[in-house]
Amino acid sequence: MIERALELARKRAQGAEASLVTSRSTQAEYEDDRLKHVQVSQSTRLNVRVIVGGKLGNAHTTDPEQMEEIVDRAVQLAEFGSDAEFDFPGPAEFPGVNTYDPAVPKISKEDLVAAGAEMLDLLKNYNEEIKVFGGASWYAEDRRLVNSSGLEVTDQASFHGIGAGGVLVRGTDVLFVYQSRDWRRPILPPADLAGKAIGDFRLAERTASLKSKAMPVIFTPRGNYLLLWALLMGVNGKNVLKGDSPLAGRLGEKLAPESFSLVDDATIDYAPASSRCDGEGVARRKTSMIHDGRLECFLYDLETGGKAGVATTGNGPGCDSSNVIIPPGEVSFADMIASIPEGLLVEHVMGLGQGNLMNGDFSVNVSLGYKIENGEIVGRVKDAMLAGNIYDALHRIDAVGSEPDWAHAFCTPPIKIDDLSVVTKG
Amino acid sequence: MRGQMEEALRNSGADYAEIRIERAERTQIDFRGAELDEISSASSLGGVARALVNGGWGIATFNDLSDLSAQVREAAASARLVGGQHSQLAEVQPVEKITPAPTMERDFRGVPLAEKQQVVKSYNDLMVRLHPKIQTTHSRYSDRHREVSFANSQGSYFEEVRPDLTLTLVAVARDGSLTQRAHESFGAATGFEGVLGLEAKAETAARRAVDLLSAPPVKGDTYAVVVNPKLGGVFAHEAFGHLSEADHVYENEKLRDLMVLGERFGPDHLNIVDDGSYAGGRGTHPLDDEGVSTRKNYLVKDGILVGRLHNRETAAKMGEEITGNARAVAWNFPPIVRMTNTYIESGDASFQDLIKDIDLGLYACDMFGGQTMMEMFTFSAAYGYMIRRGEVAELVRDVVLTGNVFQTLQNIDLIADDLAWADGGGGCGKGGQSPLPVGLGSPHLRIQDVVVGGTQ
Numbered sequence: 055m056i057e058r059a060l061e062l063a064r065k066r067a068q069g070a071e072a073s074l075v076t077s078r079s080t081q082a083e084y085e086d087d088r089l090k091h092v093q094v095s096q097s098t099r100l101n102v103r104v105i106v107g108g109k110l111g112n113a114h115t116t117d118p119e120q121m122e123e124i125v126d127r128a129v130q131l132a133e134f135g136s137d138a139e140f141d142f143p144g145p146a147e148f149p150g151v152n153t154y155d156p157a158v159p160k161i162s163k164e165d166l167v168a169a170g171a172e173m174l175d176l177l178k179n180y181n182e183e184i185k186v187f188g189g190a191s192w193y194a195e196d197r198r199l200v201n202s203s204g205l206e207v208t209d210q211a212s213f214h215g216i217g218a219g220g221v222l223v224r225g226t227d228v229l230f231v232y233q234s235r236d237w238r239r240p241i242l243p244p245a246d247l248a249g250k251a252i253g254d255f256r257l258a259e260r261t262a263s264l265k266s267k268a269m270p271v272i273f274t275p276r277g278n279y280l281l282l283w284a285l286l287m288g289v290n291g292k293n294v295l296k297g298d299s300p301l302a303g304r305l306g307e308k309l310a311p312e313s314f315s316l317v318d319d320a321t322i323d324y325a326p327a328s329s330r331c332d333g334e335g336v337a338r339r340k341t342s343m344i345h346d347g348r349l350e351c352f353l354y355d356l357e358t359g360g361k362a363g364v365a366t367t368g369n370g371p372g373c374d375s376s377n378v379i380i381p382p383g384e385v386s387f388a389d390m391i392a393s394i395p396e397g398l399l400v401e402h403v404m405g406l407g408q409g410n411l412m413n414g415d416f417s418v419n420v421s422l423g424y425k426i427e428n429g430e431i432v433g434r435v436k437d438a439m440l441a442g443n444i445y446d447a448l449h450r451i452d453a454v455g456s457e458p459d460w461a462h463a464f465c466t467p468p469i470k471i472d473d474l475s476v477v478t479k480g
Numbered sequence: 481m482r483g484q485m486e487e488a489l490r491n492s493g494a495d496y497a498e499i500r501i502e503r504a505e506r507t508q509i510d511f512r513g514a515e516l517d518e519i520s521s522a523s524s525l526g527g528v529a530r531a532l533v534n535g536g537w538g539i540a541t542f543n544d545l546s547d548l549s550a551q552v553r554e555a556a557a558s559a560r561l562v563g564g565q566h567s568q569l570a571e572v573q574p575v576e577k578i579t580p581a582p583t584m585e586r587d588f589r590g591v592p593l594a595e596k597q598q599v600v601k602s603y604n605d606l607m608v609r610l611h612p613k614i615q616t617t618h619s620r621y622s623d624r625h626r627e628v629s630f631a632n633s634q635g636s637y638f639e640e641v642r643p644d645l646t647l648t649l650v651a652v653a654r655d656g657s658l659t660q661r662a663h664e665s666f667g668a669a670t671g672f673e674g675v676l677g678l679e680a681k682a683e684t685a686a687r688r689a690v691d692l693l694s695a696p697p698v699k700g701d702t703y704a705v706v707v708n709p710k711l712g713g714v715f716a717h718e719a720f721g722h723l724s725e726a727d728h729v730y731e732n733e734k735l736r737d738l739m740v741l742g743e744r745f746g747p748d749h750l751n752i753v754d755d756g757s758y759a760g761g762r763g764t765h766p767l768d769d770e771g772v773s774t775r776k777n778y779l780v781k782d783g784i785l786v787g788r789l790h791n792r793e794t795a796a797k798m799g800e801e802i803t804g805n806a807r808a809v810a811w812n813f814p815p816i817v818r819m820t821n822t823y824i825e826s827g828d829a830s831f832q833d834l835i836k837d838i839d840l841g842l843y844a845c846d847m848f849g850g851q852t853m854m855e856m857f858t859f860s861a862a863y864g865y866m867i868r869r870g871e872v873a874e875l876v877r878d879v880v881l882t883g884n885v886f887q888t889l890q891n892i893d894l895i896a897d898d899l900a901w902a903d904g905g906g907g908c909g910k911g912g913q914s915p916l917p918v919g920l921g922s923p924h925l926r927i928q929d930v931v932v933g934g935t936q
Contacts, residue, residue: 091536092558097541116543120525127521405851
């Protein structure tokens with residue numbers, strides 16, 4: 055079918071690409087201390103891109119019978135599309151990356167239900183007042199992509215995810231904890247994940263008060279989300295090309311101390327965002343974005359790379375990151391904590407996206423964070439807000455941790471930053 | 481398709497089963513700055529089967545419609561893993577209804593792309609050119625046409641057509657390091673005619689973004705606040721409406737203790753309503769996604785909490801009347817408890833009555849964003865004006881209102897007679913289903929003792 059779509063498109067376009075993704079997934083979802091539902095899903099998506107008169111058009115459907123209409127629509131859309139200063143890529147060598155484990159789609163509904171039940175029981179055994187949610191799921195897809203330059207890709211990917219969390223309400227205090235993990239093959243036993251969530255609840259049992267001021271702040275691998283979100287908007291080639299990114303025109307500049315580097319790497323076996331080629335059929339690779347503190351490269355796809363006059367980095371379409379790695383440094387988490395007379399450890403923030411994030415400005419609620427006092431974690435800090443600018447903060451990175459961990463598609467160690475503004479009530 | 485749907489439901493083995501199938505078409509056009517950023521088009525055909533066995537739900541979603549029986553069986557098999565009690569669903573008369581499509585003077589599906597693009601471009605250009613301090617803009621046009629068909633194992637069958645047309649205009653102005661945003665939007669279940677002639681919205685957004693650059697931030701304090709209809713409507717929806725959703729209430733003990741029917745929630749003259757049958761509302765359809773007819777439901781009447789929003793299951797479990805509030809955002813989602821058109825009814829005061837006695841207060845307008853945590857809310861108004869000696873005075877920015885929704889409702893001491901529906905193009909999000917078209921309305925409200933954040 056997809057060959058037929060390509061053939062139809064080719065007749066009316068200088069270049070054409072067609073892709074078909076079919077997927078299956080199953081999930082058991084827990085909410086409010088019980089199994090809420092079990093869901094099985096099947097989906098089909100046909101996408102057609104064409105270059106007509108030097109412009110790009112794109113349309114998609116879930117209904118294969120609409121193939122002709124979709125080709126037609128893509129051609130119509132090209133009239134208003136952006137300039138396509140590229141050709142679809144021909145056949146190429148792809149890196150050997152494992153993205154599929156046949157064991158994943160064999161996980162039964164019963165197994166998913168049991169995994170969720172085990173996590174629910176463990177959390178309830180720890181504290182029955184916790185309202186538990188979470189669950190387990192798997193996803194598997196087949197992808198076929200063909201284009202007018204002779205490229206033919208057939209690929210498979212799988213995904214297994216589990217999550218365990220809960221809400222503990224005491225008076226007006228709402229404590230929200232969630233741990234999750236996803237990987238392209240079956241992952242750690244659910245008991246380990248529930249154990250992590252219980253660890254969070256345990257650490258949060260005691261509370262501590264913190265006075266508003268600038269202080270050293272440690273971001274855990276999960277807390278690094280705050281730093282990475284704006285930074286990844288900044289290195290997105292499309293934002294750079296449009297001049298929206300504050301990093302535009304600053305390649306080669308020093309953004310952070312030498313201990314800090316940032317890498318996009320889609321070639322790690324079974325990592326959540328890994329694949330042999332991107333959504334445009336371009337070989338995936340490892341791209342160093344920041345090396346020893348210096349801005350080295352932005353992420354590009356065919357369209358934006360073409361306009362910017364640089365090669366795609368295999369991050370298409372959309373110039374979005376794949377797996378994001380901060381290479382570990384030399385300071386252990388324990389030493390990092392021990393080095394702080396008074397500071398804040400940040401696990402989770404809320405309200406990201408309300409400030410001007412593209413500029414790097416943030417002002418967020420610390421929904422899960424702990425006070426560090428005299429080199430020890432002494433208790434959870436409630437009602438704290440963290441404000442500042444990511445690009446200022448990068449310069450004040452004081453230590454990069456030695457123990458990286460995965461959080462979705464980010465693999466990062468704890469990061470210590472000096473002098474961030476923390477605002478607390480009272 | 482109807483025959484296959486009914487056939488598939490015949491021997492499900494479930495206590496209850498349903499199939500909903502949707503065919504949808506969508507076009508979206510985005511301008512960023514002066515340039516066309518993206519223009520996209522998509523169509524979909526898919527369905528969801530839901531089965532209830534011993535009180536547990538199983539769900540199957542699919543694009544492949546070739547074997548609906550298999551999908552229903554899959555959903556029922558899943559449900560068996562979940563169930564452990566007895567199934568409860570409020571009784572309803574089976575319906576059979578083919579609803580004619582809402583009137584569209586010009587069906588947007590037949591409007592050439594060039595024309596759609598030209599209309600958005602004209603508004604976007606207007607904003608870009610309005611003032612040299614306009615730094616950038618974002619204009620989004622979106623149309624979506626859904627054809628829904630539904631059948632359940634109790635003999636109900638319906639077909640509905642649900643068009644939705646939106647336009648969102650955002651202007652960003654900059655002066656040195658200060659940036660200010662302003663937006664105006666349109667959303668309605670109409671044809672393409674809906675997005676024509678909206679030049680005033682584009683001008684208003686761009687003008688306001690520029691004006692806000694020279695507006696001082698509001699001084700943080702406790703004020704008497706008058707909210708405009710758009711902010712009042714969002715407040716009714718976000719701060720109060722979500723707490724009235726019975727799926728939350730049923731599962732959450734603390735919320736159940738707060739939301740006790742018969743308790744006083746506001747002054748005598750306060751009435752809060754959710755009405756999915758309201759003619760012309762953005763959240764209007766005759767039947768909800770369980771085939772229950774929509775209706776006018778009072779949540780608060782004469783200041784007393786009198787109702788909440790249900791699907792068939794929560795109504796049965798809580799022993800309350802069904803309300804027709806089960807809605808799904810697209811083919812691949814099951815229906816969940818949602819609002820439709822939520823509004824506060826008009827009172828009998830005039831706008832002048834609301835402001836004339838305020839010596840120093842705030843007139844807060846439109847909504848920029850916000851968050852709620854149970855009964856606590858933090859809302860950013862899009863802009864505001866100080867009220868000084870009974871008159872609307874200077875424009876102020878950074879207007880953030882915080883408080884407890886129950887206290888805030890009690891503090892509404894005057895309600896104007898000018899109920900207006902926000903014709904905004906946003907949507908509601910819940911349980912991963914977003915954006916669901918909803919209607920929001922309110923008259924001007926005066927609220928005493930509102931904590932307003934800002935510079936001290």
